[in-house]
Amino acid sequence: MELKTYEKLVSDENRARKYVLGITLKNHQRFCPRCLCRKLYVLAGGRRRCSSCRYTFSEFAGRWINRSNLSCADWLRVVKLFELELSTRKIAKQAGLSYKTAYRAVTILRLAIMSQAQDARELLGLEVEMDESYFGGRRKGKRGRGAAGKVPVFGILERDGRAFVQVVPDVTANTLVGMAVKKVRRGSIVYTDKYSAYDSLMFCGYRHLSVDHSKRFSRGKVYINGMEGFWSWAKERIIKHHGVSPERFPLYLKELEFRYNNREEDIFPLLVSYISMLVPNVG
Numbered sequence: 001m002e003l004k005t006y007e008k009l010v011s012d013e014n015r016a017r018k019y020v021l022g023i024t025l026k027n028h029q030r031f032c033p034r035c036l037c038r039k040l041y042v043l044a045g046g047r048r049r050c051s052s053c054r055y056t057f058s059e060f061a062g063r064w065i066n067r068s069n070l071s072c073a074d075w076l077r078v079v080k081l082f083e084l085e086l087s088t089r090k091i092a093k094q095a096g097l098s099y100k101t102a103y104r105a106v107t108i109l110r111l112a113i114m115s116q117a118q119d120a121r122e123l124l125g126l127e128v129e130m131d132e133s134y135f136g137g138r139r140k141g142k143r144g145r146g147a148a149g150k151v152p153v154f155g156i157l158e159r160d161g162r163a164f165v166q167v168v169p170d171v172t173a174n175t176l177v178g179m180a181v182k183k184v185r186r187g188s189i190v191y192t193d194k195y196s197a198y199d200s201l202m203f204c205g206y207r208h209l210s211v212d213h214s215k216r217f218s219r220g221k222v223y224i225n226g227m228e229g230f231w232s233w234a235k236e237r238i239i240k241h242h243g244v245s246p247e248r249f250p251l252y253l254k255e256l257e258f259r260y261n262n263r264e265e266d267i268f269p270l271l272v273s274y275i276s277m278l279v280p281n282v283g
């Protein structure tokens with residue numbers, strides 16, 4: 001979104017609210033957040049009552065945006081500053097919020113991004129690179145696979161396309177190939193390094209080509225430079241957050257996946273649409 005359009009939006013709460021509501025109620029369809037019924041009674045103050053389950057709710061009920069009591073204009077400010085990759089401290093300062101409030105808002109944003117990522121059912125395919133890497137840990141641990149105190153992350157990257165990254169409990173063949181099968185279309189060409197965990201890919205319906213790093217030469221298209229580029233891009237960004245705890249790390253990882261996959265998009269309206277989604281029911 002252009003800065004001028006954005007400035008106009010946040011200068012007026014009514015305008016900001018209209019913008020967010022427009023994205024929330026695509027095609028002007030309202031529904032009950034509990035039972036998804038569309039037959040609603042209008043009550044005072046913009047509230048609605050469901051004709052089927054009788055639930056009474058306000059405009060943003062059950063949605064991520066409602067998990068914080070920020071005004072719509074403040075939400076849009078946070079989204080804009082988040083888009084620009086500012087630290088939480090700077091977001092708080094720029095938006096005139098307390099650190100706690102800003103922290104809560106960016107966490108909600110990251111949760112909404114993560115929830116969208118998990119809903120994505122589309123498979124990656126054609127030509128993909130796969131690799132694992134280790135994040136975190138202050139000192140350099142043991143070299144190679146299984147470095148102590150570090151978080152193993154598995155990554156799949158379509159050549160010139162989308163990325164998928166996920167924290168994994170270990171880097172065994174079971175875990176890595178198991179995840180590959182869930183995320184990559186059969187018949188695809190898969191490039192990896194010589195790590196033996198990937199050997200069974202050829203038995204799972206893939207054309208598996210591996211590159212030997214020790215030789216330093218890649219044969220034609222057999223390389224995993226894309227994935228290696230992604231790792232250094234991701235690590236550079238994680239470092240900016242100065243020590244992300246292992247518990248919160250998956251959230252940051254999914255944020256990076258989102259940023260990478262939408263690198264050609266205007267992510268402002270996209271992020272607004274994410275926070276206006278219903279919070280999935282977990283139990």
Ligand SMILES: [Zn+2]
Pocket residue numbers: 032033034035036037050051052053054055
């Ligand atoms: Zn209902």
